[in-house]
Structure formats: C-alpha cells, structure tokens
Amino acid sequence: MESTRGSNTNSIETSKRSLDEILLQQKKLTESEGELAAEKNRHLRTRADFENYRKRVEREAETSRLQVKKEILTDLLEFLDFFDQARRQLQDPATAQGLEIMARRFNDLLQKYGVRPVECTGLPFDPETQEGIGYVEAEECPEGCVAEEICTGYMLGDILLKPARVMVAKKK
Secondary structure (H helix, E strand, O other), X not given: OHHHHHXXXXXXXXXXXXXXXXXXXXXXXXXXXXXXXXXXXXXXXXHHHHHHHHHHHHHHHHHHHHHHHXXXXXXXXXXHHHHHHHHHHOOOHHHHHHHHHHHHHHHHHHHHOOEXXXXXEOOEOOOOOEEEEXXXXXXXXXXXXXXXXXXXXXXXXXXXXXXXXXXXXXXX
C-alpha cells in the first residue's frame, strides 16, 4: 500500500509541477502578448509620425517651390512694364506693332505658368490687389471704382505677384 501511496504522491507532485509549468508558460505567454501589443502600438505610432513627417516635408517643399516661382515671375513681370513704357514712347507704327507682338507672346508665356492680370477697370477699388495712386474725375465710372489702370497687376492663382496701380474715380 505504501508503494501505491508513494506513487500517488509522486503523481500528485508531478501534476503540481506540470500545473506550475503550465501556469508559468501562461504567464510568459501573457507577458509576450503584452510586449507584442506594446511593440505593435509603438510601430503604429512610428508609422504615423513618419507619415506626418513626410507630409510636412512635402508641404514645405511645395511652399519653397511656390516661393521661388513667385520670385522669378515677379522679376519677369518687370519686363511687361518695359514693353508698355516703350510702346507709349514709339512713334513708328511698325515698331510699335512689333513690340506689341513681343509683349503678347510674353503674356502668353506667363499665362502658360498660371499668371493672369488683375481685372480692375470699372470695378470697385480693392486695396488687396490694387494700389491707388490718386483720384480722377470721371463721369463714366461710379465713384470709388477704378477709372484708369496705370500699371497692370498680376496674380499667380490666389497669390498677388504685383498690385495694379490705378486711378480711382471721384465725382466732380
């Protein structure tokens, strides 16, 4: 009987050890699952941080490209003023016509890159896109509207490259 009792005790001890090992393995598994979840969260945060970084770099690059484009186009717009001034000074119609053709081609080139003139004659004065340089008495134009455009203004999309220089109408 003692041998049965001894083998039962052995069996119980073995079962206890097996149960302890199972509990230990379950604890390790739970810890591993927790570590895995933490690593997964860290990975997702890292991916989100990288995506935000990538988007910020793209926005900054686009802003830089737009700024450079704006600076170059603003410098080129000065030549349209030169064409205008030269055309006003010319007496020879053939030369004036040639200059007009060059100015038109130059305007077409600027339009190709999204530059458009500011529309203002006959419209209410807008200090956001126009620079008022004086008043002029004009019957054909309502008071406070642009009566005369002295120098054309230009926009690149919603960005003002150069304000229009205008004379504003006033009543006599």
